[in-house]
Amino acid sequence: MALNPHFDIDFTSKKCVCCGQMKDSFSYLRTKSFMYPTGYVDVCVDCLGDRLEKTDYDWNVMDKICQYLDIPFEMNKFEELRPTHSAPELLKSYNLMELIGVLIKRPIVN
Ligand SMILES: [Zn+2]
Secondary structure (H helix, E strand, C coil), rough: CCCCCCCCCCCCCCECCCCCCCCCCCEEEECCCCCCCCCEEEEEHHHHHHHHHHHCCHHHHHHHHHHHHHCCCCCCHHHHHHHHHHHHHHHHHHHHHHHHHCCCCCCCCH
8 A cells, every 4th residue: 555655754743633732743643634734633532532521432533533544434443442451553554554454452552
């Protein structure tokens, strides 16, 4: 899979458009979407995780997040990660899995 040429640009800190906190690149999910030329979405993973938890891991919410990440929503993979991951960990693992094609079964720790 060819990656976006902007994909590997990291940053030390950027402001989440949802919570307004300055966070490093590990706090943001990656996207291949041309709408996000930096390769990262503008809402931090903690805010996205909160949304997922508050909606009781609604598939429609996850599907919408996947649309912004420009990755497919595969509910079987989502449900496989769900019992062993917190919402932010699940999003990070799912994001990486879809982008690099590897299922990481243990939570990713910063
Ligand atoms: Zn945030």
